[in-house]
Amino acid sequence: MPELPEVEVIRNELKSNIINQEIKNIEVYWHKTFVNLCQESPNNQQIFDIDRLGKYIIFILEKDFLIVHLRMTGQLIFNKNNNYSKNHLRASILMHSGDNLNFYDARKFGRIYYVDDLKSFFTKVGIDALSQEFTNKYFEELLSNKNCGIKSFLLDQKYIAGLGNIYIDESLFISGIHPKKLTSEINHKKTQLLFTNIKKILNSAIANMGTTISDYRTSGGGFGTNQNLLKVYGREGNACFKCGSGIKKIRINSRGTHYCPVCQPENGVLQ
DNA sequence: CCATGTACCTGAAGGC
DNA sequence: TGCCTTCAGGTACATG
Numbered sequence: 001m002p003e004l005p006e007v008e009v010i011r012n013e014l015k016s017n018i019i020n021q022e023i024k025n026i027e028v029y030w031h032k033t034f035v036n037l038c039q040e041s042p043n044n045q046q047i048f049d050i051d052r053l054g055k056y057i058i059f060i061l062e063k064d065f066l067i068v069h070l071r072m073t074g075q076l077i078f079n080k081n082n083n084y085s086k087n088h089l090r091a092s093i094l095m096h097s098g099d100n101l102n103f104y105d106a107r108k109f110g111r112i113y114y115v116d117d118l119k120s121f122f123t124k125v126g127i128d129a130l131s132q133e134f135t136n137k138y139f140e141e142l143l144s145n146k147n148c149g150i151k152s153f154l155l156d157q158k159y160i161a162g163l164g165n166i167y168i169d170e171s172l173f174i175s176g177i178h179p180k181k182l183t184s185e186i187n188h189k190k191t192q193l194l195f196t197n198i199k200k201i202l203n204s205a206i207a208n209m210g211t212t213i214s215d216y217r218t219s220g221g222g223f224g225t226n227q228n229l230l231k232v233y234g235r236e237g238n239a240c241f242k243c244g245s246g247i248k249k250i251r252i253n254s255r256g257t258h259y260c261p262v263c264q265p266e267n268g269v270l271q
Numbered sequence: 272c273c274a275t276g277t278a279c280c281t282g283a284a285g286g287c
Numbered sequence: 288t289g290c291c292t293t294c295a296g297g298t299a300c301a302t303g
Contacts, residue, residue, distance in 0.1 A: 001295080071298075072295075073280090107282080255296060
């Protein structure tokens with residue numbers, strides 16, 4: 001499930017291949033994949049740059065923008081096929097050079113939006129988790145204005161954009177915070193620790209080319225390696241790397257949530 | 272306003 | 288083998 005690091009890896013890889021290319025046209029094979037929110041046409045427009053906000057990848061065209069969200073199983077593959085059969089190909093962005101950017105998506109949740117106004121498109125998306133403007137002070141302010149479980153808070157993209165199920169579980173584990181801990185009850189020291197660890201976890205996942213559990217591929221079709229370094233996610237019943245107790249799995253907001261009951265106590269001195 | 276529930280989708284995995 | 292159920296979780300939208 002692509003989160004911020006996976007999207008960032010794809011963005012970095014695509015930059016060298018896609019920037020300055022000119023779009024010939026976009027072929028759509030599953031009608032819901034392409035969402036046209038703009039009166040113009042992307043055809044014959046040059047791609048000036050590639051940006052990112054949270055889990056959205058943003059292609060900056062001459063006049064407007066193509067925004068891709070991979071959701072659960074989306075893949076952006078440059079100039080080649082992937083391991084999926086051809087019938088998972090939902091759209092192709094064809095370039096005048098003959099290069100192409102193929103959008104595969106087994107579950108059809110992913111989207112390519114064509115928009116002319118970024119501001120109105122991103123009204124419900126908060127600050128990017130790796131942006132310079134996302135500071136410890138900003139994090140504390142967000143937390144103090146909210147009183148819900150910390151995992152629910154981190155999942156909600158309108159506060160902080162880019163975190164998903166895997167990296168939230170990892171960040172809370174190394175910070176020693178129970179996923180149901182109320183935002184208002186996390187003390188100053190723990191807040192700072194969590195803030196630092198979120199940035200650390202995301203940056204290290206980028207360095208490892210992302211987490212490939214099932215569908216995620218880089219734009220070259222490659223695998224990430226970060227799945228080998230996960231501390232809690234997917235480790236239900238296995239021994240905690242810190243204390244040896246069994247990792248537990250519960251559901252929060254209908255998401256599988258992994259934690260160590262000893263290192264992340266719901267109430268206790270460690271918090 | 273907020274919290275919760277469900278739709279969107281398909282493939283993999285497990286039970287019997 | 289094979290059929291059925293459950294699970295995976297990001298986001299939009301509906302409901303209470």
